[in-house]
Amino acid sequence: MCCVSIQGRTKSDQPAVLESTRAQLHAKRGCREHGAALMANPHPQYRTSRRTMLRGMGVAMALPWMESIPVWASEEATSKSPDERLASPKRIATLFMANGINPRHWHAEGAGEEMKLGQCLEPPNARPTSERELATIKRNKIVKDSINRISRRGLIKSTAAFSTAFVFPHIVPRHCVAGSGLRSPSETIHVAGIGVGGMGGNDIRASQYAGARIAALCDVDRGKKRAPERHGAAANSILVRPIGDKDFPDAARYRDFRQLLEKEKNIDAVIVGTPDHTHAAIAMAAIQLGKHVYCEKPLARTVYEIRKLTEAARQQRVATQLGNQGHSFLACREFCEAIWSGAIGDVHEVHAAVRFGGGDPDRRIAQLKQQHEVPKTLDWNLWLGPAPFRDFHPMYHPGGWRGWRQFGSGVLGDYLCHLVDPVFWALRLDAPTSIVAEAKGYDPKIHSKVFPRSAKIRYEFPARGTRKPVTLYWYDGDLYRPPDSDKLTGGRYKLPIPGREGGPGLGVLVVGEKGHIVYESHGARNWRIYPESRMKEYMGERPRLDRPGVRSTGLLNYNHHRDWIHACKGYEPAGSNFDYGGPLTELAALGNIATLMPGTELVWDVKRMAFPNHPEANQYLHYRYRDGWSL
Template sequence: MAMRRMQCLKPTQSHEPQCNGGRSVHDQKHDIPMKTKHGSTTRRDFLRTSTTAIATAMVVPAHVLGRGGEPPPSARLNIAGIGVGGMGAGDINAVAQGNNIVALCDVDTKHSAETFKKFPDAKQYRDFRKMFDEMEKSIDAVVVATPDHTHAVAAMAAIKRRKHVYCEKPLAHSVHEVRELMKAAREYKVVTQLGNQGHSFGSIRDFCEWIWDGAIGKVHTIHAGCSAVNSGIDQLERLKETHRVPDTLDWDLWLGPAQWRPYHPVYLPGAWRGWVPFGNGTVGDWVCHVVDPVFWALDLGAPKTICAQVKNYDFKTQGDAYPKGEIITFEFPAKGNRGPITMHWYSGTERIPRPPELEPDQKSVDTGAVVIGDKGTIMYGSHGAGGVRLIPQTRMDEYKRPPKTIPRAKEHHQDWLDAIRNGKKAGSDFSYGGPLTEIAMLGVIAIKLAGTKLEWDAENVRFTNCPEANQFINPPYRAGWTL
């Protein structure tokens, strides 16, 4: 099938079910030892204070720290994990130091076996609802690292019980879920963090400071993307096969709110990202990493239009799977002191154009972004604007870097833990990570209606020119599942 363009803006050439641990470890980062300052209240009183007064910081002397810089017993958090294989295993390891891992939940006991073995004192579950029924009063905070389609139901169950939540990216599987999680986090006054680890890196702060310093003038165009191919399209014919559910997997719980379908090994572990009912394709998997720097530095907010170009893909006949590649164009209106910005997103087989300023002997970016202003160009890699630099190198060499005005953060998980203890917001809490995720969710909808330039009304949460698109804002859950 030929590429569907219709009203699309042509790019300018220049540059994890409720307890499933099937997340990849491709974006796991190093754990950094935690050193914090804490009050001398009891753990329960301390956590109740931080939950009900997020804006109030605690100022206490350093001598109340536990041995080796770890929190004293009164400030240790009781943490539960939902989805503890793959990326979930890394998340649990990152929050374990100085805290109590009291419960672990995963529907796939084979995939999560190593984590269960590492924390033998944690009570084991398959269904997070049962975990909360039995242990609600013993849990302070929850890490959610399930496949995308069960992020929202797991995170919401925790939030409504006033548990602090660290949720892997993307935050949810639909625009509606994103909005509801943001609303609930505000209402229940819990400390949240999206798992886009690069938001805590120094390099993303460097990028913001350079942009605000006018290093490349007024930004007007962004080329961003990821070369990973998250697509089940080559496996569609295999869905006719019949397979026995492994004894180590609770398939009904793995499906969670997704509509019922027979088990098939092409979905898990890990490959679920390429399947529409469970994942969000490459755009959903990587926007929260790659777009994060420009989202912050340029205060992008919500796009006013979204349009996808897709080759050899028809959602009506191949809609169970994502395509192998797409180009999605987002138009952001002028805001504050900046003008309008056009962002082109490239997934999989569609690659970021090589910027003409880049030296011939230098490799272009496969996963990252090229940011173009009226006075120059910046190129960076994936997490937290890794490897950020002006191009060509002569521009970088000449540039006088501005002072570091943005406070540097600790490791991302520790940023969340410290925010809980200190009654503050984490760096990428749901009020920030939610709108960032929403950009990806809008891109997913555009793929399903490739060639149509969708006009988005963010305030009223609807598309104004395409009623067909509105059905994808809040897809129905399977009976028995609600937020």
């Protein structure tokens, strides 16, 4: 396309210019050659003026509007008769929205503090209860203040910058968002990774892919990292690669995270990929310095730690994200929409199952009698962190710590944040009112150092809004399974029960009044409505949504990390920020407490953070840190 502007010439010479221009264009073979010739030997009439340059950048459309502002706003103009107003300058501005809008909802009336925003521009009327709502109100105030302060020069600068952004969408100058508390989308977030093996290494790589710069790395073990390994079933497996010595050569290296935080003043954010027992200490130290935090799941090991981190992040107003990457999968949103649309009616039961468990507790504890030397590459004291001292054993490090209560959160802490996340979101479950656990062959007096071989946990959630009460069942190991298909459907149709033969090894069954939904771990993968006729009725001809950005990069969904990086720049909070991920993780911590008191129904007071019917259970809400460590 070739465009020739004749605006600004007199009416008498416009036809001549048009004829001359047509002749020149036809004399050339195409617009490209014509443009090249003009650039090589510019004619005076084609030399670019300041106004022409601004017009090309989109500013000229705004200048007449700016010139008309005094006319619109003046009392003299508004007091004129209709005939007199015809003499005022007339301007036109056109907005095109392909999907259509209700125009009345997008108007603003008045000025200054009395400005009234239309329905689509107005923040929620209710008192803000979440970080997302606060961010929405903040953005609306920024827009309103910007409208009230706008000047001709400011409009020219901003319009020119945004016109440039259409051509270079990732390059937006700082002044476009200056004063708003936001950072330019093109600015780089400098990230430090603490804990670079396993998932920590993968989070670091994914954050770099999402646009962050990895400025520093920290790990207590300088030895050879585990080899890359595949996670998940063959069809959906993901390659997880720890960080090696040759990776990120420009990043500063540390062994103690406290030294990193002290010396690396310019980092903006921290990724915590260490064992569960050090999550809280590291994340809290970063938050108190005003650093944004991405923390692997579970958020922390104890209820007290989780609650303190959630509160601190809210007070410091830092961007946070829990490492349950399935929350950012498109399939997870698709599942939530199915629940919200009433595709299976009101939900009253949820069954989440993991086919493997904690192993034989007697055999695991017996192995602790073996003595082992601390590897020379490992700082064992730093690895222990706030946990009480214990001699080194290879069953703890490098990979077995998750199965020991002092360091990990068991199968429940490992997978609940993945499996339960979609229903926690869709049903807005929040905190349970009671928890009770079963654990065959598990004696807390003997086996308290480890988790049960197999467990069944029942959570009761009260009604909330229009949602009815919900019962959530958790099963892990080989001794407990969800009910069979015939019991759930009355034999009318077959269900692939999670944890049972024919069903996913890790999965969730959602029981509704009109049907069932079964999905796999991590973001409600492969969710499906049963009976099949209801699935066809709901989906119609729509295609299923796949996980974004996974197979193409070999990473565990960099979109989850990109969501966090975007929040680090001051934009909308990440989807699984600590206000959401904290209460989700508390479910795992509460369930682990229940397994220490099997058969006892624990009533949970979420506000007081206590078990009023069994105060002896409160001792498990936290533990005493070693000297020199605190939150």
